[in-house]
Amino acid sequence: MTTGQEFYLVVLLVYLGTNLLAAWGLNLEFGVAGIANLAYIVTIAAGAYTYAVCTLGPSSNHSGFQQYIGGYTLPFPVAVGAGALGGVVAGVLIGITGLKRLRPDYQAVVMLVISLMAVTVVSADQGLLNGNSGLALIPGPFSDQDPEVFRWAYVGIVALACVAGFFVLRRFTTGPIGRTLRAMRDDEYAAAAVGKDIVLLRLMVQAVGGAFGGLSGALLVAFIGGWNPGAWAYVETLALLTAVIVGGVGNDRGVTVGTFVIATLLLQGLQFLPEITAREGLKQDLGWILLGTLTIAFIWLRPQGIFPERRPKYGGQSP
Amino acid sequence: MSAQAQPILEVQNLAKHFGGVHAVDGVSFTVGRGSITGLIGPNGAGKSTALNVIGGYLPPSSGTVRFDGVDVTGKPMHALARAGLVRTFQLARVFGNLTALENLLVAAPRQRGETARGVLGGRAYWGSQEKEFVAEAKQLMKGFGMEGKEDEYGRNLSGGQKRAVETMRALMMKPKLLLLDEPMAGLSPSLSHQLEEMFLKLRDEGLSLLLVEHELDTIERVCSKVVVMAQGKVISEGEMAELRTRKNVQDAYVIG
Numbered sequence: 333m334t335t336g337q338e339f340y341l342v343v344l345l346v347y348l349g350t351n352l353l354a355a356w357g358l359n360l361e362f363g364v365a366g367i368a369n370l371a372y373i374v375t376i377a378a379g380a381y382t383y384a385v386c387t388l389g390p391s392s393n394h395s396g397f398q399q400y401i402g403g404y405t406l407p408f409p410v411a412v413g414a415g416a417l418g419g420v421v422a423g424v425l426i427g428i429t430g431l432k433r434l435r436p437d438y439q440a441v442v443m444l445v446i447s448l449m450a451v452t453v454v455s456a457d458q459g460l461l462n463g464n465s466g467l468a469l470i471p472g473p474f475s476d477q478d479p480e481v482f483r484w485a486y487v488g489i490v491a492l493a494c495v496a497g498f499f500v501l502r503r504f505t506t507g508p509i510g511r512t513l514r515a516m517r518d519d520e521y522a523a524a525a526v527g528k529d530i531v532l533l534r535l536m537v538q539a540v541g542g543a544f545g546g547l548s549g550a551l552l553v554a555f556i557g558g559w560n561p562g563a564w565a566y567v568e569t570l571a572l573l574t575a576v577i578v579g580g581v582g583n584d585r586g587v588t589v590g591t592f593v594i595a596t597l598l599l600q601g602l603q604f605l606p607e608i609t610a611r612e613g614l615k616q617d618l619g620w621i622l623l624g625t626l627t628i629a630f631i632w633l634r635p636q637g638i639f640p641e642r643r644p645k646y647g648g649q650s651p
Numbered sequence: 652m653s654a655q656a657q658p659i660l661e662v663q664n665l666a667k668h669f670g671g672v673h674a675v676d677g678v679s680f681t682v683g684r685g686s687i688t689g690l691i692g693p694n695g696a697g698k699s700t701a702l703n704v705i706g707g708y709l710p711p712s713s714g715t716v717r718f719d720g721v722d723v724t725g726k727p728m729h730a731l732a733r734a735g736l737v738r739t740f741q742l743a744r745v746f747g748n749l750t751a752l753e754n755l756l757v758a759a760p761r762q763r764g765e766t767a768r769g770v771l772g773g774r775a776y777w778g779s780q781e782k783e784f785v786a787e788a789k790q791l792m793k794g795f796g797m798e799g800k801e802d803e804y805g806r807n808l809s810g811g812q813k814r815a816v817e818t819m820r821a822l823m824m825k826p827k828l829l830l831l832d833e834p835m836a837g838l839s840p841s842l843s844h845q846l847e848e849m850f851l852k853l854r855d856e857g858l859s860l861l862l863v864e865h866e867l868d869t870i871e872r873v874c875s876k877v878v879v880m881a882q883g884k885v886i887s888e889g890e891m892a893e894l895r896t897r898k899n900v901q902d903a904y905v906i907g
Contacts, residue, residue, distance in 0.1 A: 508756075508764025508777060515746045515757045518805075521708065522744035522817075526758035526824060527732035582748070645802045646752050646785055 342483040344596060349490035350552040351595040355575045355587050356501045357544025362573065363582040363641075364505050365537040366517025368440035370569050371426045371447040375419040375545030376552075377454075377564035381461050382418030383550035384470045384559055386411035394469075398462040408473035412550045419546015420539045427538030431531055447566040455561045466560020470553055490551055497544060498584070504540055505584055513537065514582065514641075567620065571595070574623045577630050579637050586639030593638075598622060657720055659684045659828050659859040660705070660736075665714035667697075667704050674700040676883030677714070682828065687850060687860045689874035689891065691867065693904055696880040698863045699741055699832055705861075706738035706830050707731045719827060733760070735827035739834060741863075743813040745820075747806035751797065754805055754816050755788035756781075758823040784823075791819045796845065810837040818846070828859045835866050847873055867891065879903065 333341075354376055361367045385402035388394075393403075406414065426446055430439045455464045473489070474482045504510060516523040516533055524530050553559045571594070579590020602615050602622075630637060658681035667675040675697045682688045690698050703709045705716050707728035715724045718736050728738075746754050762784070763769045764777035774781075792798060795815045800808070808816060818834055835843040843866075850860060850873055864870050870877055871891035879887040879894060881903035887894055894900050 503770050503773060507769075507774065508762045508781065509770055511749065511753055511757055512762075512765055514749060515754075518746040518748050519744045521728070522740065522746065523757070524728040525706070525708075525732055525738055525740070525744075526820060527729050527760065528757075529729050641748060643748070643750050643753060643802075643804070645750070646789070647801070 339483065342487055344600060345487045346490050346555050348592065348596050349494045350548045351591050352494055352588060353497050353544050353548035355572050355591040356497060356584065357541040358572050359576045359584065359587040360501065360504060361537055361541040363576055364510065364517065365513040367430060367534060367537060368436060369426060370440050370444040370566065372545060372572065373564045373566065373569040374426060374447055374450045375422045375542040376549035378418040378422035379415035379546030379549030380553035380559045383411045383415035383553050384467045386414045387471050388467065398467055399459050400461050400467060415550025416543045416546040419542040419549065423538040423542020423545065424535055427535050431534065444566060447569065451561050451565060464561055466558060468558040470557045470559065472554040472557065486555060493547060493551060501584060571623055574627045577627055577637060580639035580641060581637055582641035583637065583639045586637050589638060656684050658682055659719055660861065661717040662705060663715045665701065665704060665716065666712045667700050667709060668712045673883050675704060678885050680878045680885055680888065682859055682861050684859055685854060685857050686876065687854050687862060687874045689870040689877040690861060690863045690880065691870060691877060692880035697883040698880055702738060702830050702832055702863055732824060737821045737824050737826035738830035739817045739821050739832055741832040743817045745805035745808065745813045745816050747804065749805055750802050751805060751808060751816055752788050752792065752801040755791060755820050755823045756784050758820045759784040760824050788823060791822060795819055811839055811842055814838060815842065826858065828861065830861050832863045833865060835864060835869055
């Protein structure tokens with residue numbers, strides 16, 4: 333394996349890991365709890381920006397090259413934790429807008445608008461998070477180490493976060509709480525009629541889902557070192573949503589496979605198409621067309637996804 | 652003679668207006684402890700709206716609702732349900748992507764698995780309680796003649812089965828007062844007869860019921876007291892056999 337191939341593999345793995353964390357969080361919100369959070373990417377951005385301002389040091393260090401609020405030099409684990417917390421805050425704030433008794437499709441529209449507004453505000457305000465140019469030179473862990481060592485160590489960190497994340501995720505999607513969330517998804521009013529506090533449950537889900545998004549964003553930005561509004565356009569949520577719908581709405585393992593298929597095989601596979609000079613950015617456009625087509629095809633032909641949600645069986649026999 | 656027990660439900664001057672429409676227009680009645688009270692009236696009388704307001708689904712425009720001696724006016728549905736005032740819906744609302752048995756399990760009160768400690772601790776913390784709930788839910792399903800349907804998804808159940816599941820789900824909560832919105836609608840005669848028996852048995856065990864129903868024979872058989880509504884108001888109150896002879900009740904049903 334050449335160094336280039338090795339580096340490519342590392343990139344693929346880190347992207348897969350951070351995509352998995354994000355897709356799991358979105359599946360908890362949309363697939364399990366029924367909250368069509370079309371602003372989910374905002375939680376990822378919140379995690380990325382929080383990590384960035386927690387590690388970049390004071391803005392004045394960059395002699396006008398980039399401006400931002402805050403500016404600390406916290407150690408990597410603390411900054412990642414802060415990123416996850418940033419995701420929680422963003423998730424809960426988004427969740428609050430969905431509490432009004434609106435039809436779910438209207439709630440989805442409200443959240444889509446929030447996503448657009450967030451990008452617009454961050455792009456427009458240069459002093460907040462360096463506007464449209466975004467933040468660069470964001471340090472990762474072991475930046476003083478040999479990059480060869482760093483890369484694989486970082487894959488290890490992301491893998492660890494995924495294993496721990498999946499364990500936590502399962503605690504929320506299985507058992508009595510997972511059942512209650514799915515009941516809320518199927519019929520909010522009937523769930524309230526059997527004593528479920530919908531407001532509390534929705535905010536809890538938004539907090540946990542936001543933590544996954546924030547963690548994903550922090551781990552991603554620590555690896556790639558830069559982050560700007562172009563990285564978190566509203567369509568990015570739709571890419572994750574495609575992974576959820578294709579894999580299997582409400583099924584954690586299905587979404588894991590869906591993320592691998594969509595984010596790694598499909599979108600990365602497209603990069604191996606020959607370059608067409610006459611049409612710049614064709615590959616990327618093709619990617620979006622494919623995602624949209626897949627979403628429509630699955631909703632029409634196999635709405636349950638590759639791996640449908642399965643509920644535990646208790647057997648017909650009385651004990 | 653001991654003092655008359657306080658009613659489980661006291662509704663006073665309850666009103667619900669939708670713009671200029673007075674769907675419920677100053678309604679007062681009580682439901683006695685351990686009794687079955689019927690709420691009848693022609694279509695559009697405001698029965699379901701009254702039930703929706705009492706059950707916390709809609710906020711009232713005015714008036715008060717006292718449950719078990721406590722003013723619960725305008726309290727949200729989930730809080731009322733936890734306090735023991737549980738309602739069912741006119742159109743059965745089952746959780747379609749949960750199994751029949753899970754529909755019942757969701758409603759089990761004070762589940763350890765729903766608490767922060769339960770989420771963190773996992774099955775070790777809630778497993779044994781869950782086992783009891785499963786046994787209880789299976790028992791209920793047996794009583795409703797739905798043995799063998801435990802693992803069927805809610806969406807695949809027939810209309811009558813959905814209705815039965817909804818009633819069982821409400822019972823799973825160990826309510827003090829059940830508000831039932833046309834529980835017999837769409838049930839086979841044999842199942843609705845079973846349900847009648849079940850209601851009488853539950854009443855004898857101390858449960859109070861408020862029953863909105865169109866089937867007047869059922870009402871006559873199970874209800875000790877019947878409240879008649881028409882055009883948003885209570886027009887009569889008493890025993891069914893006697894109400895049948897009243898002129899204003901007959902008029903309300905004939906004229907609507």
